[in-house]
Amino acid sequence: MLILDTSAFFTMDWIPDEDFLCPPGVVDELERYEDPRLALWDERLKISDYTEDSMKKVKEEALKTGDLGRLSDVDLSVIALALDMKGTILSDDYSIQNVAKSMGIPYRSVGTKGIQKKFKWNYRCIGCGKWYKERYDECPICGSGMRAHRKK
Numbered sequence: 001m002l003i004l005d006t007s008a009f010f011t012m013d014w015i016p017d018e019d020f021l022c023p024p025g026v027v028d029e030l031e032r033y034e035d036p037r038l039a040l041w042d043e044r045l046k047i048s049d050y051t052e053d054s055m056k057k058v059k060e061e062a063l064k065t066g067d068l069g070r071l072s073d074v075d076l077s078v079i080a081l082a083l084d085m086k087g088t089i090l091s092d093d094y095s096i097q098n099v100a101k102s103m104g105i106p107y108r109s110v111g112t113k114g115i116q117k118k119f120k121w122n123y124r125c126i127g128c129g130k131w132y133k134e135r136y137d138e139c140p141i142c143g144s145g146m147r148a149h150r151k152k
């Protein structure tokens, strides 16, 4: 189980084999930036809330390591969720990694080689059902929207 932070979503061009989760705040941030990945990832993106108990532990630890001021509430919630789910954090944020390390929570950098699998997307018109290799705002044939599908 991987727990993704916002930076992971912004920099990833691959999709993990494992299940992955993020706290609600990450999705809020992606929505705020209108990140196109939200549409691409929709089927596999799972959202889970963290417990207040874990959040409290994370805040206490971040205070100890001196990272609290550098971490947003969303960042903290990523670590809290990883604690709840016993997951591995996927983040390039140094402060997140530092607190995770201090709490014994496993983490990986987004750029780490060896864990990823390159993936490609195909796009399918939701109107006429035609497949495309590239994404268009609307289908050139019928003008409907498109949906991303992961290539097998």
Ligand SMILES: [Zn+2]
Residues within 6 Å of the ligand: 125, 126, 127, 128, 129, 130, 139, 140, 141, 142, 143, 144
């Ligand atoms: Zn079409």
